[in-house]
Amino acid sequence: MAERSFEREVQDLRLGEGEVFRGEGILAITKALLQSGVSYVAGYPGSPISHLMDVLADAKDVMDDLGVHFETSASEAAAAATLSASVMYPLRGAVTWKSTAGTNVAADALSNLSSGGVTGGALIIIGEDYGEGSSIMQERSHAFAMKSQMWLLDPRPNLPMLVQAVEQGFELSEATNTPVMLQVRIRTCHVHGHFVAKDNKRPVFTLRQAMENPSRDVNRIVLPPASFLHEKEKLERRWPAAVGFIKNRRLNEFFGPNEGDVGIILLGGLYNTVMRALQQLGLADVYGQSKIPLYVLNVAYPIIEDEMADFCAGKSAVLMIEEGAPDFLEQALNTLLRRRDLNTKVDGKNVLPMGGEYTAPVVVKGVRDFLLTHARPLLGNQPPIPDPSAILAHEKVKTLAEVVPPRPPGFCTGCPERPIFAALKLTEKELGSHHISADIGCHLFSILPPFNIGGTTMGYGLGSASASAFNVPADKRAISIMGDGGFWHNGIASSVGNAVFNKQDTVIVVVDNFYSAATGGQDIPSSRADNPRRKTKNSIVEAVKGVGATWVKQIDRTYDVGRLRDTFREALTTKEPGPKIIVASSECMLNKQRRVKPQFNKKVAAGERAVKERFGVDEDICTGDHACIRLSGCPSLSLKHTDDPLKDDPVAAIDNSCVGCGNCGEVSEAAVLCPSFYRADVIFNPTRWDRFLAKMRGAVIGWMQRRREARRIVFS
Numbered sequence: 001m002a003e004r005s006f007e008r009e010v011q012d013l014r015l016g017e018g019e020v021f022r023g024e025g026i027l028a029i030t031k032a033l034l035q036s037g038v039s040y041v042a043g044y045p046g047s048p049i050s051h052l053m054d055v056l057a058d059a060k061d062v063m064d065d066l067g068v069h070f071e072t073s074a075s076e077a078a079a080a081a082t083l084s085a086s087v088m089y090p091l092r093g094a095v096t097w098k099s100t101a102g103t104n105v106a107a108d109a110l111s112n113l114s115s116g117g118v119t120g121g122a123l124i125i126i127g128e129d130y131g132e133g134s135s136i137m138q139e140r141s142h143a144f145a146m147k148s149q150m151w152l153l154d155p156r157p158n159l160p161m162l163v164q165a166v167e168q169g170f171e172l173s174e175a176t177n178t179p180v181m182l183q184v185r186i187r188t189c190h191v192h193g194h195f196v197a198k199d200n201k202r203p204v205f206t207l208r209q210a211m212e213n214p215s216r217d218v219n220r221i222v223l224p225p226a227s228f229l230h231e232k233e234k235l236e237r238r239w240p241a242a243v244g245f246i247k248n249r250r251l252n253e254f255f256g257p258n259e260g261d262v263g264i265i266l267l268g269g270l271y272n273t274v275m276r277a278l279q280q281l282g283l284a285d286v287y288g289q290s291k292i293p294l295y296v297l298n299v300a301y302p303i304i305e306d307e308m309a310d311f312c313a314g315k316s317a318v319l320m321i322e323e324g325a326p327d328f329l330e331q332a333l334n335t336l337l338r339r340r341d342l343n344t345k346v347d348g349k350n351v352l353p354m355g356g357e358y359t360a361p362v363v364v365k366g367v368r369d370f371l372l373t374h375a376r377p378l379l380g381n382q383p384p385i386p387d388p389s390a391i392l393a394h395e396k397v398k399t400l401a402e403v404v405p406p407r408p409p410g411f412c413t414g415c416p417e418r419p420i421f422a423a424l425k426l427t428e429k430e431l432g433s434h435h436i437s438a439d440i441g442c443h444l445f446s447i448l449p450p451f452n453i454g455g456t457t458m459g460y461g462l463g464s465a466s467a468s469a470f471n472v473p474a475d476k477r478a479i480s481i482m483g484d485g486g487f488w489h490n491g492i493a494s495s496v497g498n499a500v501f502n503k504q505d506t507v508i509v510v511v512d513n514f515y516s517a518a519t520g521g522q523d524i525p526s527s528r529a530d531n532p533r534r535k536t537k538n539s540i541v542e543a544v545k546g547v548g549a550t551w552v553k554q555i556d557r558t559y560d561v562g563r564l565r566d567t568f569r570e571a572l573t574t575k576e577p578g579p580k581i582i583v584a585s586s587e588c589m590l591n592k593q594r595r596v597k598p599q600f601n602k603k604v605a606a607g608e609r610a611v612k613e614r615f616g617v618d619e620d621i622c623t624g625d626h627a628c629i630r631l632s633g634c635p636s637l638s639l640k641h642t643d644d645p646l647k648d649d650p651v652a653a654i655d656n657s658c659v660g661c662g663n664c665g666e667v668s669e670a671a672v673l674c675p676s677f678y679r680a681d682v683i684f685n686p687t688r689w690d691r692f693l694a695k696m697r698g699a700v701i702g703w704m705q706r707r708r709e710a711r712r713i714v715f716s
Helices: 009-014 025-035 050-058 060-066 076-082 101-116 142-148 159-176 186-190 207-212 226-249 268-280 305-312 328-339 360-374 388-393 395-403 418-431 442-447 465-470 484-501 540-546 561-573 589-605 627-632 663-670 688-711
Strands: 020-024 040-043 069-072 093-098 122-128 151-153 180-185 192-196 253-255 262-267 294-297 299-301 317-321 345-347 436-438 479-483 507-512 551-555 580-585 610-617 637-640 651-654 677-684
Touching: 009 020, 009 025, 009 050, 009 060, 020 025, 025 050, 025 060, 025 159, 025 186, 025 192, 040 050, 040 076, 050 060, 050 069, 050 093, 060 069, 076 093, 076 101, 093 101, 101 122, 101 142, 101 226, 122 159, 142 151, 142 299, 142 328, 151 159, 159 180, 159 192, 159 226, 180 186, 180 268, 262 268, 262 305, 262 328, 262 360, 268 294, 268 360, 294 305, 305 328, 317 328, 317 360, 328 345, 345 360, 388 395, 418 442, 418 507, 418 561, 418 627, 418 663, 436 442, 442 479, 465 479, 465 484, 479 484, 484 507, 484 540, 507 540, 507 561, 540 551, 540 580, 551 561, 561 580, 589 610, 627 637, 627 663
Parallel strands: 040 069, 040 093, 093 122, 122 180, 151 180, 262 294, 262 317, 317 345, 436 479, 479 507, 507 580, 551 580
Antiparallel strands: 020 192, 151 299, 253 294, 610 651, 610 677, 637 651
């Protein structure tokens, strides 16, 4: 169950010639694929393009009508390999994934694809995500385009440009026999707008035709001697063809006055941000009319040297605005100017940050510093613009930081992974601390407080592999954590198979929450839901036994903290050789709530009896120890002041965000803490029997409360 359904929006994908399409960037890209006559689409979900996979899944009927094949790939490498269909046949294909993490995984297939080249159009839609909100390392996809000689599009973030980029990306790929990468940032994916639609196209050449008429060109297969000729073909034929196509189609754009003493060169994806900065500096209006010449690189690679040199000629200085490090374009521009004997000064990373996200305040400061040096009159008599980072140095902000704790990302309320790490903490309290290798996924949050578990993370499904070096005799065993998504993506071979083959004496914990939860809740092979289009309910336990694991335990309810703790203890102390594998299973609470809440609300609206479980803390019993919070960390657990004069500390309390998972009480029981937790059933549309029982319970409890109050000693 994906985190968002696009069932209503995908109906707009049927719009035809002349009709106006309204929506967000992800939907526009999908519509552009269908308008371009794509034959097949594949990919692996991950921010910021997860919704593209969700849209494609919801648009299955639309795609079936057009004869377009779609599938969710097992990994980014599998998706990239799918593009091999375009190597020998004139088939247009597209794949998508999160970059650069996904591009790292797909690099082997991409290298082979770009070496031999393609016959049909091959488009790789990659989601790039910079800034503090990004969940991966800060790297640029630009390096992969340069390394493998693939062309990289970075269009201005508006819907007509996105549609044009998809359509012309296919044409560029076919004209140069080269795969094309289309980079979209998180704001591009979710920008809203409209464009005039075209009719969807059935593929001119279908997959069925390709299968029934097999073809092969040995010169496109990456084997000597052809592989040595591929590099020559890239440089002598494909590159000039790409430059000619980009120039003739005018994919890059020029804005602002034709002449000027200074100018700005920017990546297309940064256009909106740069225009906002120029507006704040009084150098552009709300309609996008700039007072400074702009050269917008909707194609980030290859650069068009003639266009760039002509733009710089006659200018004293230009500012290169490219997000991320290294400064590939700035270096290329300096080299170009020296070769052309142009003396234009180049500013870039000297006035803008070397890395990180280029937000409007960051760009405002960089452009202003550039103009102060090279074109001071353009700024007029503007007052100084405050440094956006200066607010962090303010005394009030510093004081606030001392009393308000930081809020790093963490597990959701009721997350079934939370009790796994509570049990692991209890085990370590008994057996001592262990080296723990983490993995990509929600379970990575265990590295942060309150659990503070995990020392490294090397890649999706590589949790156990990253503990391989610790397969040596010792008094303790290394522990590794891996999610079910990572297990099917890469872990079954690279982690579990590797551990079995090398007889590793380690403990592997597979966190099975039934979905690829970290990427938005998509189904995976071990999902337990009925999926009419996919084969689900494939057992992780049977899979690990299939690669030779013998010590395998499955716990089907992770909220049983005591049982988890005992299983961890057994795995860490047993004399049995080989890897010890624990599959800890419970449904992702976020996905569960998305599933059950509509069902619950429907029952209540229909007047049917419905019960909601809630947990609470008896403040008369709670001692204020707060170990439940330290071992759980659930966002619904907080503190509450009490009027009891015998209690110095505030007591624990559970707020209205509680989903009734019971983890807090289970942790307390496993840790032998206190019996202060209770469960209450909130009944909607109660029956006569429910009302009678409530009346009887109220009478009994009221009598006991009055008797207790009468015996209370009161000091006047």
